[in-house]
Amino acid sequence: xxxxxxxxxxxxxxxxxxxxxxxxxxxxxxxxxxxxxxxxxxxxxxxxxxxxxxxxxxxxxxxxxxxxxxxxxxxxxxxxxxxxxxxxxxxxxxxxxxxxxxxxxxxxxxxxxxxxxxxxxxxxxxxxxxxxxxxxxxxxxxxxxxxxxxxxxxxxxxxxxxxxxxxxxxxxxxxxxxxxxxxxxxxxxxxxxxxxxxxxxxxxxxxxxxxxxxxxxxxxxxxxxx
Numbered sequence: 001x002x003x004x005x006x007x008x009x010x011x012x013x014x015x016x017x018x019x020x021x022x023x024x025x026x027x028x029x030x031x032x033x034x035x036x037x038x039x040x041x042x043x044x045x046x047x048x049x050x051x052x053x054x055x056x057x058x059x060x061x062x063x064x065x066x067x068x069x070x071x072x073x074x075x076x077x078x079x080x081x082x083x084x085x086x087x088x089x090x091x092x093x094x095x096x097x098x099x100x101x102x103x104x105x106x107x108x109x110x111x112x113x114x115x116x117x118x119x120x121x122x123x124x125x126x127x128x129x130x131x132x133x134x135x136x137x138x139x140x141x142x143x144x145x146x147x148x149x150x151x152x153x154x155x156x157x158x159x160x161x162x163x164x165x166x167x168x169x170x171x172x173x174x175x176x177x178x179x180x181x182x183x184x185x186x187x188x189x190x191x192x193x194x195x196x197x198x199x200x201x202x203x204x205x206x207x208x209x210x211x212x213x214x215x216x217x218x219x220x221x222x223x224x225x226x
């Protein structure tokens with residue numbers, strides 16, 4: 001089997017638990033803060049089907065895996081009602097941070113498990129190679145999801161994280177332009193890289209950002225094994 005297909009399969013298998021835990025963390029945090037919305041709609045489930053967004057969870061990761069790029073995406077936003085929060089701004093902030101924070105925790109745990117399996121040297125070189133590959137991509141994908149979702153563009157988590165820090169007037173203006181956010185995100189993801197590649201000067205703003213953050217941090221996590 002083609003190595004690129006195997007790599008793509010591994011990346012997608014790592015992506016599914018990363019995005020599911022990410023979304024459940026949002027809902028769980030909102031529930032702990034007094035909002036029953038996510039729980040009542042079944043969004044605290046670890047069943048991936050509950051969280052699938054056709055484009056963000058399926059189409060986008062497959063396109064990126066086939067193209068050889070880092071796999072990232074998003075799931076259906078967890079429903080929550082900030083009116084249940086005692087402190088709306090604090091509730092928005094903590095609920096927004098819960099998803100990216102879960103990915104950071106999973107990346108650290110994934111790196112520790114990889115080290116624990118490889119360093120004793122009890123497996124054959126071939127098996128250790130596969131352990132490293134799966135561990136590396138699991139950590140990378142979780143960090144990519146974390147940093148990608150921290151971008152302050154709806155429907156990504158960064159939009160809810162930045163909102164509590166805006167003044168009332170600024171927040172109203174911010175919400176008023178949210179309907180233009182998804183097309184802008186798609187332009188950053190696909191249109192700019194495609195156009196610049198056609199012109200012979202490839203440039204991907206989000207790709208540069210992801211490599212500088214998730215890419216470098218993943219390299220740091222595995223610096224003693226590489």
